[in-house]
Amino acid sequence: MEKANTVNVEELINKASCAAAIFTQLSQEQTDRIVKAVYEAAFKNRVKLAKMAHEETGLGVWEDKVIKNFVAAQLVYDDIKDLKTVGIISDDAENGITEIAQPLGPIFALIPVTNPTSTVIFKILTALKTRNPIIIGPHPKALKCCDETARICYEAALKEDAPEDCIQWLKVSSMDATHALMSHKKLALVLATGGAGLVGAAYSSGTPAIGVGPGNVPVFIEKSADITFAIKQIFMSKTFDNGTICASEQAIVVEKPVYEKTKKEFEKNKGYFLSDDEIKKLEPVAYDKERGLMNAAIVGQSAMHVAGLAKIDVPADTKLLLAPLEGIGREYPLSSEILAPILAFYVADDFDHAVKLCIDLNFYGGIGHTVSVFSKDDDKIREFASIMNAGRIVVNTASSQGAVGGILNTLHPSFTLGCGSGGKNITTDNITARNLLNIQRIAWPRPNKYFENFDTKLYYDESLDPASMEKRFGADN
Amino acid sequence: MVEYRVEGEKLTCRFLKRMDTEVCEECESELFEKIGQVKSATFDLKDVDYISSMFLSICLRASKALGAGNLSIINLHPNVKKVLKIADLDKQVTIE
Numbered sequence: 001m002e003k004a005n006t007v008n009v010e011e012l013i014n015k016a017s018c019a020a021a022i023f024t025q026l027s028q029e030q031t032d033r034i035v036k037a038v039y040e041a042a043f044k045n046r047v048k049l050a051k052m053a054h055e056e057t058g059l060g061v062w063e064d065k066v067i068k069n070f071v072a073a074q075l076v077y078d079d080i081k082d083l084k085t086v087g088i089i090s091d092d093a094e095n096g097i098t099e100i101a102q103p104l105g106p107i108f109a110l111i112p113v114t115n116p117t118s119t120v121i122f123k124i125l126t127a128l129k130t131r132n133p134i135i136i137g138p139h140p141k142a143l144k145c146c147d148e149t150a151r152i153c154y155e156a157a158l159k160e161d162a163p164e165d166c167i168q169w170l171k172v173s174s175m176d177a178t179h180a181l182m183s184h185k186k187l188a189l190v191l192a193t194g195g196a197g198l199v200g201a202a203y204s205s206g207t208p209a210i211g212v213g214p215g216n217v218p219v220f221i222e223k224s225a226d227i228t229f230a231i232k233q234i235f236m237s238k239t240f241d242n243g244t245i246c247a248s249e250q251a252i253v254v255e256k257p258v259y260e261k262t263k264k265e266f267e268k269n270k271g272y273f274l275s276d277d278e279i280k281k282l283e284p285v286a287y288d289k290e291r292g293l294m295n296a297a298i299v300g301q302s303a304m305h306v307a308g309l310a311k312i313d314v315p316a317d318t319k320l321l322l323a324p325l326e327g328i329g330r331e332y333p334l335s336s337e338i339l340a341p342i343l344a345f346y347v348a349d350d351f352d353h354a355v356k357l358c359i360d361l362n363f364y365g366g367i368g369h370t371v372s373v374f375s376k377d378d379d380k381i382r383e384f385a386s387i388m389n390a391g392r393i394v395v396n397t398a399s400s401q402g403a404v405g406g407i408l409n410t411l412h413p414s415f416t417l418g419c420g421s422g423g424k425n426i427t428t429d430n431i432t433a434r435n436l437l438n439i440q441r442i443a444w445p446r447p448n449k450y451f452e453n454f455d456t457k458l459y460y461d462e463s464l465d466p467a468s469m470e471k472r473f474g475a476d477n
Numbered sequence: 478m479v480e481y482r483v484e485g486e487k488l489t490c491r492f493l494k495r496m497d498t499e500v501c502e503e504c505e506s507e508l509f510e511k512i513g514q515v516k517s518a519t520f521d522l523k524d525v526d527y528i529s530s531m532f533l534s535i536c537l538r539a540s541k542a543l544g545a546g547n548l549s550i551i552n553l554h555p556n557v558k559k560v561l562k563i564a565d566l567d568k569q570v571t572i573e
Binding site: 014017018019020021022024025105161163164165186 | 497498527528529530531533534556559560561562563564565
């Protein structure tokens with residue numbers, strides 16, 4: 001464990017390397033016992049850790065953080081517990097390929113302030129399942145709750161004879177140490193969840209990295225949608241933990257024929273539509289134009305609190321602030337990603353117009369992440385999904401819970417959502433244990449029809465064409 | 478669990494079973510007492526197919542106590558050799 005007030009990067013890495021070495025000797029059964037013990041410890045402490053995270057960060061709602069911890073412990077465990085991660089994991093006799101799972105080595109896991117304890121639980125479970133030691137790098141404003149989460153997990157792991165130092169964590173915040181760890185030659189992987197700057201630094205470190213980009217999730221309410229259901233889902237998602245999940249809805253795009261009903265449903269559920277003057281008041285409070293980022297002061301705060309900061313009078317118990325906007329981009333700060341109960345709101349003339357608005361939102365800071373659609377028309381849903389650039393297109397679903405996976409669909413439950421090349425990520429997967437393995441392949445001899453009786457003269461013959469190849473080597477021959 | 482043989486100022490330790498944490502704890506003090514009396518040592522792991530974190534730590538401490546180049550580890554099981562390589566122990570200890 002890291003000594004107070006200092007970060008000895010060499011010591012951390014050397015200990016992690018020793019843990020990685022010992023891990024290679026563990027069987028699947030031993031590994032699974034460790035993972036089960038850690039899951040049980042995390043599950044038992046989910047409420048305490050949620051309260052700690054809320055108290056320390058001042059973000060979100062502790063009750064919702066309990067649910068996040070539950071997902072990170074229970075759903076992630078259920079998802080990975082039967083996964084083969086040690087030794088031979090598949091044997092395809094027909095094609096002659098045998099796959100062997102090997103660990104990657106030490107992982108440095110960056111933890112965001114918005115979901116600290118749940119992300120720690122998730123990353124530890126997936127790392128241990130794959131026999132990788134992990135070093136937790138908490139956000140500076142979430143040091144204590146991450147410390148406690150990691151400690152609980154580590155003690156549980158040791159009781160099942162996990163390698164010493166298989167879980168380590170930084171007890172102090174240090175950008176120098178973070179960069180030194182990320183670029184250390186003995187580190188196998190950076191697992192980065194955080195702001196765009198930190199994720200970018202992870203990718204620039206020279207160490208393989210799995211990072212997640214920012215989200216700016218558009219929600220398309222198509223005219224056939226069940227509006228009452230859709231708005232309930234959106235409320236459940238966007239107010240969950242005061243909007244701190246990066247897959248939470250950021251903008252509503254509604255087709256004109258269902259605009260009135262949509263507006264009424266939002267108001268019925270305590271959504272408040274801002275006037276132009278109120279939007280002007282909210283913009284500088286919610287968004288720092290110079291830095292091009294949401295303001296930290298409103299992240300994870302309630303709609304009432306945010307309205308108060310902007311000196312906007314809203315009805316008591318307002319849960320969501322909705323900003324009808326005419327455009328998307330720098331001139332419209334509320335069209336950006338804002339992790340608070342604020343939604344941009346657009347009315348589209350028709351399907352094509354709505355899709356074009358969603359493309360603009362998708363490409364304005366959220367490329368590769370998640371989009372959401374409410375519709376009863378499967379063809380329209382498929383058309384919309386094919387045009388969007390998003391790792392996850394969640395359908396008739398609360399976006400936060402839908403994208404995280406395992407709750408409302410069968411995506412892998414994850415607190416690290418890949419955004420593909422659009423988000424400068426290596427994958428669009430919901431990252432989980434299977435992403436933390438080196439897969440070795442034994443390639444048994446299997447003949448290829450072109451090379452079985454290799455006749456070089458044939459291939460040197462310039463008159464040889466695909467038709468004669470088909471005649472000679474086709475399926476009937 | 479460990480057989481010791483001293484020839485002059487050289488100690489040979491033959492470990493007779495898997496070196497898990499419990500076994501390491503049992504043999505640790507006697508091992509270092511003997512290491513303190515010699516100039517070089519050889520750990521023979523012919524009968525060892527598993528080593529724990531604590532055994533790695535013992536190797537590192539033994540290497541420091543004896544000085545560079547004075548600890549060698551021989552007769553390694555392939556799995557154990559891989560463990561020592563990943564832990565970078567081959568940079569500090571002679572592995573045969």
